[in-house]
Amino acid sequence: MKYYEDYEKGETKQLGSFSLTEEEIVEFAEKYDPLWLHVDEERIEKESPFGGLIASGWHSLMSCHRLLVEGDEDDIAALGSPGVENVTWSLPVYPGDEITVTRTVVDKRPSQKVPDRGLVTVEVVGENEDGNVVLSYVSKMYFGRREDGADAEEDDV
Amino acid sequence: MKYYEDYEKGETKQLGSFSLTEEEIVEFAEKYDPLWLHVDEERIEKESPFGGLIASGWHSLMSCHRLLVEGDEDDIAALGSPGVENVTWSLPVYPGDEITVTRTVVDKRPSQKVPDRGLVTVEVVGENEDGNVVLSYVSKMYFGRREDGADAEEDDV
Numbered sequence: 001m002k003y004y005e006d007y008e009k010g011e012t013k014q015l016g017s018f019s020l021t022e023e024e025i026v027e028f029a030e031k032y033d034p035l036w037l038h039v040d041e042e043r044i045e046k047e048s049p050f051g052g053l054i055a056s057g058w059h060s061l062m063s064c065h066r067l068l069v070e071g072d073e074d075d076i077a078a079l080g081s082p083g084v085e086n087v088t089w090s091l092p093v094y095p096g097d098e099i100t101v102t103r104t105v106v107d108k109r110p111s112q113k114v115p116d117r118g119l120v121t122v123e124v125v126g127e128n129e130d131g132n133v134v135l136s137y138v139s140k141m142y143f144g145r146r147e148d149g150a151d152a153e154e155d156d157v
Numbered sequence: 158m159k160y161y162e163d164y165e166k167g168e169t170k171q172l173g174s175f176s177l178t179e180e181e182i183v184e185f186a187e188k189y190d191p192l193w194l195h196v197d198e199e200r201i202e203k204e205s206p207f208g209g210l211i212a213s214g215w216h217s218l219m220s221c222h223r224l225l226v227e228g229d230e231d232d233i234a235a236l237g238s239p240g241v242e243n244v245t246w247s248l249p250v251y252p253g254d255e256i257t258v259t260r261t262v263v264d265k266r267p268s269q270k271v272p273d274r275g276l277v278t279v280e281v282v283g284e285n286e287d288g289n290v291v292l293s294y295v296s297k298m299y300f301g302r303r304e305d306g307a308d309a310e311e312d313d314v
Contacts, residue, residue, distance in 0.1 A: 037235070057240075065189060079206060082245035092237075
């Protein structure tokens with residue numbers, strides 16, 4: 001079981017990579033982000049500033065998130081997330097692009113209100129084959145603690 | 158066709174509502190957010206601080222986003238999104254909860270670099286049947302412009 005105490009500020013981890021097919025891109029977009037840029041072949045060919053089909057930014061983000069959840073041991077003492085900051089889609093993701101995903105622990109704080117948990121903040125970054133960042137975001141997640149209130153020198157949430 | 162000029166700062170729009178079944182919650186989570194809180198029935202029953210299955214926050218967010226994209230005319234001159242801010246999951250969403258979604262235009266700015274587009278920023282809020290906010294986020298989207306550089310008095314992006 002992986003607890004709050006097992007995350008170290010500054011620690012970076014490669015989470016693996018993903019790539020999306022045309023079919024997957026259209027299927028995801030039809031369900032969750034049916035903007036013409038991701039689903040309308042004819043209009044894309046005529047008008048898209050990207051020169052072809054691109055994935056919904058949400059699809060890329062969810063593909064990163066899956067790797068983030070799977071990147072740790074199966075049993076993590078995670079207790080949900082209060083939110084996410086700074087979602088940035090800096091470059092388009094095309095079918096077949098190989099996106100490599102890294103996460104870095106940027107902050108951790110014990111909870112004052114609920115002494116048996118703490119908040120871990122990670123930055124997640126996806127890069128394409130050329131080493132250019134295509135997306136990034138900062139995700140907060142609550143974790144159970146191994147020892148209640150053991151590191152009281154840290155700032156409280 | 159809905160252009161940059163057709164969004165007005167302060168304008169609020171009800172986008173409709175959604176609710177998620179147990180099956181949909183588990184299916185989404187298995188694909189994109191396989192945290193035990195959303196997929197592991199046995200562990201949820203024993204350990205979940207939420208007293209039962211809850212939807213992935215991302216699932217609720219994507220359900221809002223679908224309504225946001227569908228909430229305007231089919232033909233919107235949208236050109237993609239540079240990012241999202243302040244994703245906040247303030248309350249859990251349980252199977253069958255009816256979540257009503259509203260969006261408010263909080264900012265709009267013409268682009269200086271690309272004069273035929275502008276950036277529209279909307280805040281999206283989801284509320285449950287009790288009128289409590291369960292999630293909110295701030296989404297930025299580029300739109301094509303009807304007239305190039307027509308409102309030069311606004312701040313440039």
